[in-house]
Amino acid sequence: VSQPTIVDIAARAGVSKSLVSLVLRGSPKVSEESRRAVLRAAEELDYRPNAMARGLAQRRSSIFGVMLSDLHNTFFADVLDGIDARSRREGFRTLLATGHRKQSLEAEAIKALVELRTEGLILAAPRLSMPKIIEASRAVPVVLVSRPAREAVIDTVMTDEVAGAAAAVDHLVELGHRRIAHIDGGAGAGASARRSGYLRAMERHALGANAQVVRGDYTEAGGAAAVARLLDGGARPTAIFAANDLSALGALNALLQRGVRVPDEISLVGYDNTSLARLAHVDLTTIDQPRREIGSAAVELLLERINGGRRKPRRVVLSPALVLGRTTAEAPQP
Amino acid sequence: VSQPTIVDIAARAGVSKSLVSLVLRGSPKVSEESRRAVLRAAEELDYRPNAMARGLAQRRSSIFGVMLSDLHNTFFADVLDGIDARSRREGFRTLLATGHRKQSLEAEAIKALVELRTEGLILAAPRLSMPKIIEASRAVPVVLVSRPAREAVIDTVMTDEVAGAAAAVDHLVELGHRRIAHIDGGAGAGASARRSGYLRAMERHALGANAQVVRGDYTEAGGAAAVARLLDGGARPTAIFAANDLSALGALNALLQRGVRVPDEISLVGYDNTSLARLAHVDLTTIDQPRREIGSAAVELLLERINGGRRKPRRVVLSPALVLGRTTAEAPQP
DNA sequence: ATGAAAGCGCTAACAT
DNA sequence: ATGTTAGCGCTTTCAT
Numbered sequence: 001v002s003q004p005t006i007v008d009i010a011a012r013a014g015v016s017k018s019l020v021s022l023v024l025r026g027s028p029k030v031s032e033e034s035r036r037a038v039l040r041a042a043e044e045l046d047y048r049p050n051a052m053a054r055g056l057a058q059r060r061s062s063i064f065g066v067m068l069s070d071l072h073n074t075f076f077a078d079v080l081d082g083i084d085a086r087s088r089r090e091g092f093r094t095l096l097a098t099g100h101r102k103q104s105l106e107a108e109a110i111k112a113l114v115e116l117r118t119e120g121l122i123l124a125a126p127r128l129s130m131p132k133i134i135e136a137s138r139a140v141p142v143v144l145v146s147r148p149a150r151e152a153v154i155d156t157v158m159t160d161e162v163a164g165a166a167a168a169v170d171h172l173v174e175l176g177h178r179r180i181a182h183i184d185g186g187a188g189a190g191a192s193a194r195r196s197g198y199l200r201a202m203e204r205h206a207l208g209a210n211a212q213v214v215r216g217d218y219t220e221a222g223g224a225a226a227v228a229r230l231l232d233g234g235a236r237p238t239a240i241f242a243a244n245d246l247s248a249l250g251a252l253n254a255l256l257q258r259g260v261r262v263p264d265e266i267s268l269v270g271y272d273n274t275s276l277a278r279l280a281h282v283d284l285t286t287i288d289q290p291r292r293e294i295g296s297a298a299v300e301l302l303l304e305r306i307n308g309g310r311r312k313p314r315r316v317v318l319s320p321a322l323v324l325g326r327t328t329a330e331a332p333q334p
Numbered sequence: 335v336s337q338p339t340i341v342d343i344a345a346r347a348g349v350s351k352s353l354v355s356l357v358l359r360g361s362p363k364v365s366e367e368s369r370r371a372v373l374r375a376a377e378e379l380d381y382r383p384n385a386m387a388r389g390l391a392q393r394r395s396s397i398f399g400v401m402l403s404d405l406h407n408t409f410f411a412d413v414l415d416g417i418d419a420r421s422r423r424e425g426f427r428t429l430l431a432t433g434h435r436k437q438s439l440e441a442e443a444i445k446a447l448v449e450l451r452t453e454g455l456i457l458a459a460p461r462l463s464m465p466k467i468i469e470a471s472r473a474v475p476v477v478l479v480s481r482p483a484r485e486a487v488i489d490t491v492m493t494d495e496v497a498g499a500a501a502a503v504d505h506l507v508e509l510g511h512r513r514i515a516h517i518d519g520g521a522g523a524g525a526s527a528r529r530s531g532y533l534r535a536m537e538r539h540a541l542g543a544n545a546q547v548v549r550g551d552y553t554e555a556g557g558a559a560a561v562a563r564l565l566d567g568g569a570r571p572t573a574i575f576a577a578n579d580l581s582a583l584g585a586l587n588a589l590l591q592r593g594v595r596v597p598d599e600i601s602l603v604g605y606d607n608t609s610l611a612r613l614a615h616v617d618l619t620t621i622d623q624p625r626r627e628i629g630s631a632a633v634e635l636l637l638e639r640i641n642g643g644r645r646k647p648r649r650v651v652l653s654p655a656l657v658l659g660r661t662t663a664e665a666p667q668p
Numbered sequence: 669a670t671g672a673a674a675g676c677g678c679t680a681a682c683a684t
Numbered sequence: 685a686t687g688t689t690a691g692c693g694c695t696t697t698c699a700t
Contacts, residue, residue, distance in 0.1 A: 002393070003451075003473065003677095005676090005677055005678080006677070006678070007677080007678095015686075015687085016686065016687045016688080017677090017678085017687090018679080018680085018686075018687065018688080018689095019685085019686055019687075021678065021679060021680085022679095022685095022686085025679085029685060029686095030685065030686080031685060031686090034685080034686080046472060046473075048448055048449055048473055049449050049677090049678085050390070050449065050451060050676090050677055050678070051386075051446070051449040051450045051451070052385075052386040052387075052389045052390045052395065052450065052451055052676090052677080052678090053386075053390050053676070053677035053678040053679090053692090054677080054678055054679075055386045055678090055692090056384070056386045056387050056390055056676090056677080056678070056679090056692045056693065056694085057677075057678040057679040057680080057691080057692055058678080058679060058680090058692085059336070059679095059692065059693095061386065070411075071405075071408075071410075071411035071414055072408050072411040072412075074405075074406050074408060076405075077404075077405035077406040078406075080405055080432060081434060084432065084434065093431070093446045094431070094432075095429050095430065095431060095446075096429065096430035096431070096432070097427070097428070097429055097430070098414060098418065098428075098430070100415065100418065112385070112427045112429070114382055115382055115383050115384065115385040116385045116386065117337075117384060117385070117386055138380065139337065139380075139382055220613065220614050221614065224614070249613065250614065253614060253615040257615075279554060279583065280554050280555065280558065280584065280587060281587040281591075337693095339692090339693055339694080340693070340694070341693080341694095349670075349671085350670065350671045350672075351671090351693090351694085352670075352671060352672080352673095352695080352696080353669085353670060353671075355694065355695060355696085356669095356670085356695095359695085363669065363670095364669065364670085365669060365670090368669080368670080383693090383694085384692090384693055384694070386692090386693080386694090387676090387692070387693035387694040387695090388693080388694055388695075389676090389694090390675095390676045390677065390678085390692090390693080390694070390695090391675080391676055391693075391694040391695040391696080392676085392694080392695065392696095393676065393677095393695095
């Protein structure tokens with residue numbers, strides 16, 4: 001049941017296979033007559049071009065590869081929207097491979113994409129070690145998304161998490177809060193940037209003495225546990241900035257369970273603006289990342305290398321934005 | 335900066351390119367000496383096989399394609415785990431393309447996968463029209479996942495949603511509930527099966543007269559609105575079965591907001607066992623679908639066609655299972 | 669055990 | 685405007 005080829009079309013239309021190729025690629029210099037004959041034959045044979053053959057002949061695949069470490073993370077669903085839209089406009093298709101958040105599987109996925117001769121590779125939050133990533137980048141332009149690359153040797157797109165954390169603090173300070181605690185993300189991705197953004201902003205507002213970081217781990221249970229520690233401690237904060245939405249939700253529930261009203265008694269801010277934050281009964285004030293833009297920026301970096309011939313690594317830093325919900329309000333009067 | 339080929343390796347190792355090919359594919363009938371020379375040269379040149387060339391020559395890509403209509407739906411993240419694991423064991427790679435839940439983009443994604451000569455195609459909840467799907471299936475084995483195909487002409491993997499809904503009802507009846515209402519999913523995917531599963535189960539328990547279906551739409555707001563209508567109505571139910579977790583959550587919040595205790599006064603069951611259901615403060619009793627198994631079953635169907643030569647369409651129906659949470663309890667005494 | 673040669677399905681000069 | 689020819693990088697007989 002092998003598929004028909006342009007040779008079959010050529011035979012049926014009574015022309016040469018190069019003419020078929022020309023017609024199929026929409027060349028203007030073919031007679032209306034042969035064009036029709038070719039298209040008709042192709043239709044009748046249910047012809048489908050063979051991308052492997054075309055790619056081999058053209059020595060380009062017109063494909064961008066995306067290695068998604070974790071398909072469960074819907075953050076990257078939006079990022080991919082941006083990638084797909086932008087690359088389609090440039091005549092590229094986007095193909096994904098997943099790494100199931102395991103180094104070995106990520107490496108395999110990348111290998112497959114490289115062997116397919118994708119013309120650019122976007123790595124979404126890879127767990128893979130930097131040397132392996134750099135090795136891949138010798139074969140194809142690589143862009144790292146949402147993973148701070150210490151070595152400035154790989155193109156990277158990220159958001160300014162220090163600024164994001166600062167925006168959260170600024171918002172709370174404007175509402176009159178002075179005792180603002182932070183439930184951090186432990187050793188998780190971006191946690192240290194968010195933590196130091198919080199600390200720096202507190203100092204900037206001359207509230208350094210009030211700064212209080214409690215350990216979290218980006219989980220719901222972690223957020224709840226952190227609240228327990230915060231409330232049992234000495235000076236109870238009037239506001240809490242959690243390092244992500246999930247731990248904010250855990251904190252929210254723990255607060256409500258203890259009869260603490262949010263935002264009347266304690267204001268709460270999360271990070272990431274996940275679908276969780278947008279649930280009706282949660283409606284969390286949080287920090288939003290421009291996901292689609294992250295995706296289109298990543299493609300932009302690839303294009304600069306492919307078409308523009310750029311060779312030096314670049315880092316694109318996008319700005320997060322505060323999203324208001326119902327979990328923040330003016331600080332209670334003492 | 336073109337990549338090295340086996341010809342380059344052959345030159346450097348001082349052998350023919352056929353020998354290089356043999357070595358690279360691990361043939362046993364090459365001398366240890368040439369094997370070493372070839373591998374060394376490949377290493378030194380940082381050689382990467384060209385999958386397009388290999389695929390063209392072998393006339394097979396060893397790739398399965400997956401068209402994911404909606405990357406936001408984490409349901410398919412688990413399904414993909416199953417697909418990936420199973421197909422890897424058979425020597426296939428899995429490549430994804432997304433359709434952004436738009437027919438036109440889905441068609442494009444499928445086209446790309448077909449032109450790449452993927453050897454099997456799994457369509458995850460496509461919006462695409464059946465004729466288009468059938469057309470694709472003329473070029474490559476196609477399996478439909480989680481979309482009931484009326485025409486039994488395309489291989490399909492699905493779960494028994496009628497049975498799932500029945501399991502929810504059975505559970506509630508066992509707890510002594512008799513007035514059980516259903517918030518349906520309107521015209522959404524699977525909604526009618528879940529609805530009729532509910533109705534049939536009610537009748538089976540001789541509770542047909544108590545059956546009450548209120549319109550929902552799989553959304554949080556829809557669930558909340560449905561609760562409003564239910565409580566304002568006449569005979570208040572003691573249990574509610576919502577067609578999915580999100581609308582169950584909407585219902586839960588609406589109930590709590592009106593001071594109705596769950597599960598003391600009203601029990602609540604959802605469907606899908608999403609991450610939402612597993613949030614600590616929700617802990618919803620719900621119906622779980624065997625996601626990984628759905629994925630591996632889909633691959634199995636492809637393999638039957640590719641290796642086993644099956645030609646007749648098959649439909650695999652898997653069983654959902656009840657997952658107990660804290661939202662269901664014995665019916666209150668009248 | 670190794671090499672020569674043909675061919676996979678297509679594109680891309682180059683002729684005519 | 686159309687056809688001829690030579691690859692693209694690899695696999696695969698078929699010789700030797």
